[in-house]
Amino acid sequence: MAFTFKAAPWVPFQDQKVLEKLRGMTPAEIVKHPNPDFHIHITLNIGAIEIADMYANIVASDKFDKPFSMICGNPNPDTYVPIAKLINVNRINCRNLICCTMDEWADQDGNVAPLDYRAGFSYSFFKYFVTMIDPKLRPKLKNIHYPTTANINDYTKIITDSTDGGVDTCYSGPGWAGHIAFIDPCPEYTNVETIEEYLEQPAKIVTLHPLTIAQNSLHGVFGCSGDIANVPPKAATIGPKDVLNAKRRFEFHGLTTMGTFSSWQRMTSRLITHGPVTPAVPGSIFQKIGCELFISEEIAKPIECLETVGY
Secondary structure (H helix, E strand, O other): OOOOOOOOOOOOOOHHHHHHHOOOOHHHOOOOOOOOOEEEEEEHHHHHHHHHHHHHHHHHHHOEEEEEEEEEEOOOOHHHHHHHHHHHHHHOOOOOOEEEEEEEEEOOOOOEEOOOOOHHHHHHHHHHHHHHHOOOOOHHHEEEEOOOOOOOHHHHHHHHHOOOOOOOOOOOOOOOOOOEEOOOOOOHOOOOOOOOHHHHHOOEEEOHHHHHHHHHHHHHOOOOOHHHHOOOOOEEOOOOOHHHHHEEEEEEEEEOOOOOOOOOHHHHHHHHHHHHOOOOOOHHHHHHOOOEEEOOOOOOOOOOOOOOOOO
């Protein structure tokens, strides 16, 4: 006898026919998409691609004395520490580098975490990137932008005004709820009639989806221990408009749980690349606006019942 059920009401995307199709997709099927501006790549060591692209653009900004602006996610020491080391070794001057961090935690009243909050994203970016660069080579402080309580309502304008209408590259990776930065499937962003209206929304303070809180309780800054009460309930985030305005978009799908096969990103990746374009899966907008999207070989493996495997 077949056993069927409805997903829990808080699950953002619930179309079981679509989900069943996505579970069985092979790598050969995943890389195909009808939008010629949406390029899906399955490859080894996608983290090296992010490092190489970011570093190459920083080098070019020095060599050709032209700005390079980026939206960048945190915490990400595995990316930023090697780049900072290469900058120092090769004496690359970052005078033309403009950095806009994606997001930051906020409390229940929407107050954004201060720069000295150890689990904070801005804290991590300054500690593991900015201050690791030789002071003679560092980006100008006025070119490092990050969301605060004071600026969040103007953060999209700050990004736009400092980057000639939009950053050169937006580097991102999805959350469990399909988010870009903290653009969650939350009321602050989903109360729209069309995707076009959705894409015009700016940076905001948002109420985090339960999946986002659960995901981050497994992150190192919160002890990798499921301590959900230790994860702030809200966040400041760039908006869909900031992603849309980016001149290039690079998205990376490669997270597993402490290097194991286990990953909440495997289904999220499929929803983003081949599910419907919907605010219920924020990263699905890449299908519409174009992106270079890199998926690790582990994440691209089909989803199946592993009946002899526990947690």
